[in-house]
Amino acid sequence: MATMPHPDxxxxxxxxxxxxxxxxxxxxxxxxxxxxxxxxxxxRKRRVKKVRVKQEYNRREVLTAYAFISPWIIGFLVFxxxxxxxxxxxxxxxxxxATGAMRPIGLANYEGLFQDPKVMTSLGNTLFxxxxxxPLEITFALFLALLLDRVTRxxxxxxxxYYLPKMTPAVATAAVFFLLLNGNQGAINKGLAAIGIxxxxxxxxxxxVKPSIVIMTLxxxxxxxxxxxxxxxxxxxxxxxxxxxDGAGPxxxxxxxxxxxxxxxxxxxxxxxxxxxxxxxxxxxLLFYRDQVQGxxxxxxxxxxxxxxxxxxxxxxxxxxxxxxxxxxxxMVISLVQxxxxxxxxxxxxxx
Amino acid sequence: xxxDTRTPPPQTSAAEPEETVDxxxxxxxxxxxxIFGILKWALLVGFAMLFLYPLVWLLAASLKPxxxxxxxxxxxxxxxxxxxxxxxxxxxxxxxxxxxxLIAILAAGFVTISSSLVAWGFAHFRFPGRNILFGVVxxxxxxxxxxxxxxxxxxxxxxxxxGTNVPLWGMNLFGSAFYIFLQRQFFLGLPRxxxxxxxxxGVSQWGMFWRxxxxxSIPSFIIVFLFEFQASWNNLQAALIYLNAGxxxxxxxxxxxxxxxxxxxxxxGGHGDYQYVMVAALVVTLPMLLLFAFGQRYFVxxxxxxxxxx
Numbered sequence: 026m027a028t029m030p031h032p033d034x035x036x037x038x039x040x041x042x043x044x045x046x047x048x049x050x051x052x053x054x055x056x057x058x059x060x061x062x063x064x065x066x067x068x069r070k071r072r073v074k075k076v077r078v079k080q081e082y083n084r085r086e087v088l089t090a091y092a093f094i095s096p097w098i099i100g101f102l103v104f105x106x107x108x109x110x111x112x113x114x115x116x117x118x119x120x121x122x123a124t125g126a127m128r129p130i131g132l133a134n135y136e137g138l139f140q141d142p143k144v145m146t147s148l149g150n151t152l153f154x155x156x157x158x159x160p161l162e163i164t165f166a167l168f169l170a171l172l173l174d175r176v177t178r179x180x181x182x183x184x185x186x187y188y189l190p191k192m193t194p195a196v197a198t199a200a201v202f203f204l205l206l207n208g209n210q211g212a213i214n215k216g217l218a219a220i221g222i223x224x225x226x227x228x229x230x231x232x233x234v235k236p237s238i239v240i241m242t243l244x245x246x247x248x249x250x251x252x253x254x255x256x257x258x259x260x261x262x263x264x265x266x267x268x269x270x271d272g273a274g275p276x277x278x279x280x281x282x283x284x285x286x287x288x289x290x291x292x293x294x295x296x297x298x299x300x301x302x303x304x305x306x307x308x309x310x311l312l313f314y315r316d317q318v319q320g321x322x323x324x325x326x327x328x329x330x331x332x333x334x335x336x337x338x339x340x341x342x343x344x345x346x347x348x349x350x351x352x353x354x355x356x357m358v359i360s361l362v363q364x365x366x367x368x369x370x371x372x373x374x375x376x377x
Numbered sequence: 378x379x380x381d382t383r384t385p386p387p388q389t390s391a392a393e394p395e396e397t398v399d400x401x402x403x404x405x406x407x408x409x410x411x412i413f414g415i416l417k418w419a420l421l422v423g424f425a426m427l428f429l430y431p432l433v434w435l436l437a438a439s440l441k442p443x444x445x446x447x448x449x450x451x452x453x454x455x456x457x458x459x460x461x462x463x464x465x466x467x468x469x470x471x472x473x474x475x476x477x478x479l480i481a482i483l484a485a486g487f488v489t490i491s492s493s494l495v496a497w498g499f500a501h502f503r504f505p506g507r508n509i510l511f512g513v514v515x516x517x518x519x520x521x522x523x524x525x526x527x528x529x530x531x532x533x534x535x536x537x538x539x540g541t542n543v544p545l546w547g548m549n550l551f552g553s554a555f556y557i558f559l560q561r562q563f564f565l566g567l568p569r570x571x572x573x574x575x576x577x578x579g580v581s582q583w584g585m586f587w588r589x590x591x592x593x594s595i596p597s598f599i600i601v602f603l604f605e606f607q608a609s610w611n612n613l614q615a616a617l618i619y620l621n622a623g624x625x626x627x628x629x630x631x632x633x634x635x636x637x638x639x640x641x642x643x644x645x646g647g648h649g650d651y652q653y654v655m656v657a658a659l660v661v662t663l664p665m666l667l668l669f670a671f672g673q674r675y676f677v678x679x680x681x682x683x684x685x686x687x
Contacts, residue, residue: 086502089582093498096491097514100551104529105517111528125535172420185673186425189432192665192676194611196634197658201431203638204438204651210447212434244431248680255681304521307613315635332523337618342527349523356521 116346134347144348146323147331148355154235154327155302158242162298163291166246170253171283184254191247199311202241203228213240228312231324238308249294256290257283285372292367296360303356304329328352435662439655446651457652464656472626473633474660477610480545480629484609488549488556489601493594495552496560497586501572511561518554530618544619545612545629549605556601559682563597564590600679603672607665630661 091098116134118127138144173183190198205212206227214224227237260283268278284291306329313325314334332352336345438446439460441453448454464470499511533544567590575585591598613631620627625636637657643649669676 082504087504090498090502090504090507093502093582093586094495094510096550097495097552097557098510100548101513101517103532104548104551105520105525108525108528108532111531112524115527115531120531122534169424172417172424175417176421183421183425184677185669187428188669188673188677189666190428192607192662192669193432194631194661194665196611196613196631197435197662198431200634200638200654200658201435204446204655205431205434207447212430212449215449244428247428251677251680300519300521304523310613310617311635311638315639329523332526333614333617336527336530337621342531346527349521349526353521353524357519360519 112346112349115343116350118343120342122340122342130343134343135351137344138347138351143323143326143331144351147326147328148352150235150324150326151303151305151328154238154305155299157235158239158302159295159298161239161243162246162249163294165243166249166294167253167291169246169250170257171279173250173254174257184251187250188247190245193245195307196311198241198245199308202237202244203312206237206240231322234313234325238305238312241308242302249298252290252294253287256287260286288367288371292363292371296363296367299359299363300356303352303359306330306333432662435655435659438652439659441652443648443650443652446655460652460656464653464660467653468633468637468657469626469628470633470657470660473628473630474664476542476627477630477661480542481606481609484546484549485602485605487546488553488605489598491550491552492556492601493560493591493598494586496557497564497590499557500561500564514554514557518558526618533619539619542620542627542629545609545615553605556605559679560594560597560601562682563594567593596675596678599672600675600682603668603675604679606668607676610661610665634658634661 115127117129117131119130119133120127169187173180173187176183208214208224208226208229211224211227213227217224225233227233264282264286265278268282273281305327309325309327309330310333314330328348329352332345332348335341335348433451434449437451437453440456440458441448441460442455442457445454495514499507499514529544529548530539533539533547538544538547572585572589575589580588611631612629613635616629616632617635620629620632625633628636634654634657637654641648641650641654
């Protein structure tokens with residue numbers, strides 16, 4: 026990337042949140058746009074009018090290209106764009122499954138969101154869980170990656186062992202931890218008792234329900250670890266050597282070299298894990314809601330679980346659609362804030 | 378960006394900082410390194426045991442009689458391999474595995490083909506609106522599944538396909554944003570000249586995709602297939618939504634295990650025969666571990682690519 030966007034033009038070239046070169050380059054992909062940005066960079070505040078160069082396309086090639094991407098276009102129009110519009114319509118209606126009739130009821134579903142205490146409870150639970158889980162996952166995954174990065178012999182063996190939990194289906198994980206986390210006889214509390222700690226009733230005590238799910242999530246943190254590991258492998262080793270000669274200790278090297286150099290992967294992981302945490306369903310459903318018996322009070326009611334119940338147990342499609350739009354807006358706002366904050370701290374090698 | 382060239386070449390021009398450090402400092406540094414080395418290996422092995430423990434525990438529990446499931450011995454006091462026979466009789470495990478296998482193969486096969494075709498369209502051709510459309514592909518990656526959950530159900534319901542397994546793989550015919558992104562990345566790394574040469578030789582676009590792009594990109598095709606196979610094999614929510622009305626014979630494995638957990642749960646009138654649930658859990662886990670044994674490199678490469686910058 027030869028040209029550099031002018032700092033003022035940042036807003037015009039919002040980067041997609043993925044820390045990937047091609048994604049970053051997308052906004053200035055064509056030569057025309059790049060020229061426009063270069064002109065802009067040379068001191069003029071006002072946006073330079075884009076020079077319209079008539080692109081020459083080969084008709085046959087264009088048709089072939091559209092043929093290749095047509096599956097995605099059809100799928101997008103029906104199952105994404107169409108479904109979103111449909112969802113919006115449903116959220117303003119009362120939907121009768123038996124007849125398929127929709128009666129418009131205005132904002133009633135959205136007003137209902139704030140009148141149903143369970144919506145707010147489940148939202149609070151989910152946000153609390155995300156705030157608890159994401160920093161722990163990031164720290165643990167980064168710690169493991171740093172540890173594995175230092176191994177020369179047997180690195181493959183350890184990486185494989187660490188990755189196995191990620192291959193274990195969520196149902197099996199939940200089934201095993203259902204027993205390991207048992208308050209009276211479970212292995213975790215027996216282990217804690219061995220070192221003199223009285224473990225809690227993990228799955229029954231409302232205060233420990235969310236930490237229980239965090240423990241299960243941490244067990245499967247290796248996907249995040251692998252992304253960190255790949256980023257660590259990309260840090261030029263000579264940087265460390267130079268720093269060492271300059272007398273920088275391990276802690277200083279970590280904060281001054283490692284962390285800035287992997288900041289792209291760090292922010293990617295934070296965003297992805299946050300979105301995943303806000304949509305947590307499997308573990309909560311399997312442990313507490315599978316037989317429609319209320320679990321450990323409402324402490325285990327996650328947003329995705331309540332949405333599922335509303336949609337496919339109560340068949341309140343309109344209400345569920347409104348719930349979906351609420352979490353959509355929340356996720357988008359959180360992601361946007363993270364991306365904006367991230368752009369200040371993330372170091373991109375190819376953007377100097 | 379070919380798979381094999383992703384690891385950076387070894388640094389041959391390594392500086393030797395020891396030369397400049399005075400000998401006393403070097404000795405203390407070495408003592409520190411030994412302690413650090415021991416600590417590092419202790420941590421590595423410790424975490425490995427921590428990660429393995431639940432899996433070994435699962436295997437052990439599946440072989441125990443009811444009263445001993447919670448004794449936490451990793452080698453059962455009493456071996457009761459009959460658990461496996463009993464589960465086979467009590468639960469339609471074979472049917473679940475068969476259903477899951479069929480759905481996972483269809484889902485993975487379709488998404489691999491469709492996503493690759495779309496990715497090739499974006500990687501190889503120049504056409505108006507390409508960047509905007511690809512931006513939309515990336516944007517859909519961020520879309521929370523909840524937003525389209527209800528309307529997609531209603532679409533399948535209107536088509537009369539709820540209760541069949543079609544909704545569990547049908548959408549895979551249209552490609553999936555993440556795999557399109559992954560494949561496009563891979564295709565962009567292929568040398569353009571050979572395709573231009575092939576065009577000159579009169580190879581059709583379709584022929585080029587199957588006879589050149591596919592053989593050159595087998596690793597990335599395997600990554601996409603394995604990823605979607607795993608995702609489909611584990612998919613609980615879609616099975617709950619689309620299959621729940623049907624009989625237990627039609628369940629997939631995740632749905633089956635969920636029902637087994639309920640069946641044996643004491644709160645539901647069961648006797649707490651968790652050893653049977655453990656057998657079923659092991660049966661769903663083993664195929665994944667086998668798949669990982671064969672495709673380890675692809676899984677790790679695929680995940681690593683996901684978060685890779687330029």
